[in-house]
Amino acid sequence: MGCVLGIDIGGTNIKAGLFASTGELLEVKKISTGSIVGEEAFSEVVCGLESLVTSEGFSSDDVEAIGLDVPGPVDDQGRVGMLPNIELDPEGLQSAIKAAFPAAALAFENDANAAALGELWQGSAKGVGSFVMITLGTGVGGGVVVGGRLVSGAFGAGGEIGHITVCEDEELVCGCGRRGCLEQYASAKGIVRLYGRECAARGVEGVPVEHETDTLSVFEACRSGDEAARAAIATMSDRLGYALAQISCVIDPSCYLIGGGVAGGFDLFATGLAASFREYCIAPCASARILPCSLGNEAGMYGAAYAALQQRVA
Numbered sequence: 001m002g003c004v005l006g007i008d009i010g011g012t013n014i015k016a017g018l019f020a021s022t023g024e025l026l027e028v029k030k031i032s033t034g035s036i037v038g039e040e041a042f043s044e045v046v047c048g049l050e051s052l053v054t055s056e057g058f059s060s061d062d063v064e065a066i067g068l069d070v071p072g073p074v075d076d077q078g079r080v081g082m083l084p085n086i087e088l089d090p091e092g093l094q095s096a097i098k099a100a101f102p103a104a105a106l107a108f109e110n111d112a113n114a115a116a117l118g119e120l121w122q123g124s125a126k127g128v129g130s131f132v133m134i135t136l137g138t139g140v141g142g143g144v145v146v147g148g149r150l151v152s153g154a155f156g157a158g159g160e161i162g163h164i165t166v167c168e169d170e171e172l173v174c175g176c177g178r179r180g181c182l183e184q185y186a187s188a189k190g191i192v193r194l195y196g197r198e199c200a201a202r203g204v205e206g207v208p209v210e211h212e213t214d215t216l217s218v219f220e221a222c223r224s225g226d227e228a229a230r231a232a233i234a235t236m237s238d239r240l241g242y243a244l245a246q247i248s249c250v251i252d253p254s255c256y257l258i259g260g261g262v263a264g265g266f267d268l269f270a271t272g273l274a275a276s277f278r279e280y281c282i283a284p285c286a287s288a289r290i291l292p293c294s295l296g297n298e299a300g301m302y303g304a305a306y307a308a309l310q311q312r313v314a
């Protein structure tokens, strides 16, 4: 039996998962890297991967596929675009990995898309042909899977759910330069901002938030009966439900998966979200399910491995 590597590339370290080709996660290893540029860094990564593979009794030749997920755009040909948040030379790393694992198929995948593929392979969407994953974190990302395949779009913007316009009256400008995007209401930053707005409208101080993405404090406040927090979360659920209803008109997925740090408050907004989705959607789509993701921050690792396995099959 062969094995597969799924590698999640972050700013200061990479997290590599070793999988059986059936999808069972065998072992995870963190390798601290700093910037992944130049031969020294590449060989550090390769050495880490080799020791992970041998720790489970495999040899380099047993590795059938290696997937890497990166925080940035990857086009249909697997080419990595601009990566503003990390220092990585994708071609260089690819060559180094290819030299060390000659039998492996290699694939790069965008991190949001990789997370969706991971859930499809071994998570909440296992066995589901069409679904949309929404990652609620610092921003709002998405992954669209139709008929078991990711839809990345002609211009790579497929799944940019965070920039669906959900409010025409918004005065603040979104990161994309427009106004009233879903991200302004359903991201961690958006929820903290909505809470501030609700507190101001009520003339109350509210609970202290530690930073601009501190949804944890807002969720805690809601759990202890804070009215402003409850209202902020209600607005978030309403706008998110509205966006999902629009998506249903085009994709009509059988389910939506909610992931990212904000999904930690899923129990607080699940009921309101389902209700607002049903309020805005057309009747045939009303039974689409809205579920939390199940692989947490390992989804990207799973999905990268799966993408590489697919490459091998193709």
Ligand SMILES: [Zn+2]
Residues within 6 Å of the ligand: 162, 163, 174, 175, 176, 177, 178, 179, 181, 183
């Ligand atoms: Zn936007």
